[in-house]
Amino acid sequence: MTNWTTEFTTIAKTSWNIICDHWFPLMVALFIRDTLAVLTGCLTFALLLDYSNSSVASAVLAAILVGFVLQAGFLRLCLHLSETNTFKLSLLFSGRDYAMTLLFVCFSRAVYGAAGLLLGIAPGIVLIVRTCLADYIVVERRQLNALRVSNTMMKRHSSVAAVFLCLWLVLSWTVSFGAPLLDLFYVLFFCGLYLRAKSEALRE
């Protein structure tokens, strides 16, 4: 087997083992994240109903903000889980300081990805692959230049990420009932890839 296939199978196997061991607490964390975000949206809508004509827009905005805070916490939780193999639910609520940076980086990623795809499929895929570690860099180091750091870190791991993304996209479209499982696998796979790239960068 070539280098990248070994790397791919190792990361995939580790991520899968984590899912098998901790699927229930992970799903509970996801449920809490989604419920709190939706509930915030609903309550904002209820509170602003009499005072604002744009209560739906405000509700969506509130839900997105809370969703990002909890998403940052969830990514931290997954990173901690991949690193130590211990589940710590309190990390889900530790994303407050990272949420705005994560929002900015996610928006920039979306703009880059869309711009790349407008240029052509290949540049789009390259840009998406090169920036796919940005979220994890943000929730660990809170760096605004996460996209550039991700680009540097992904230089040696692009093929692993590209193959995984292609497989993930095909599976997501074909096996729709497996979407939640695939989403979880996606996060944990990139957690594994990020930790590997980070340790390599530290060694160098």
Next chain:
Amino acid sequence: MKLLIGKSLIAMVGITVFSAVTRISILVMCRMFIETRFVATSSMVPTLQINDRIVVEKVSDLLNRPHKRGEIIVYYPPPIELDASDLKPDFLSLLSRRSGVTLSTWARLLSHKLGNKHEENSPKQIFDDIAFVQRVIGLPGDKVRIVPGKGVYVNGTRMTEYYLLSNAKYRLQKLRDIGGRNIYGDIIQPFGNAATGEIVVPRAKLFVLGDNRSNDHDSHVFGFVDFDRVIGRAYGQMRLISVPKWIW
């Protein structure tokens, strides 16, 4: 190896079931506050056309906020309009009505399809959660009168109704004037022929009319609507953006 396969299977099934349950519960929770509904009839033409989608907010009714004259509400019609069959009181039906997710109708349709043609599952009763969309005209205590060709008088004052294409063609002066054919075509007269009193909206009830005034099943046919039967108030209309074909 066997252990890993077993663990993987448990994880796959567990995640799928867990996420299905949680997503449905989040959907139900969300729809307790706000939901969207299709307009199925022409009762609100020209304001709302058939197949228009409206956003219904349920917060006001949860918080017992008072109704306003002229607002559009979504409600379950009284039993007399539904051939005397009332809303079902079982848990699934209650949850369906609160959340707007028609779980009970799905269950009854499935049961009907599987051949359990029990008396209570007659086709008429499968869709017991039919909802009407109409405009509030009379609030509790209001005296309502309709003069054909002229309009609606509430407490002696004629309502300015810019949203109408034409005024009602029927006369409504006394309680006995309320009546007509229900949605199944049966003739109904909720207050009987002897009720000669004026039309005064009772406590905790509403008098509602559709904007398609002369061609509608509303309070001029089945009488007043209980507050309890109101699902929510129309908050806005959803308009889908039509995407040019060349994009696809």
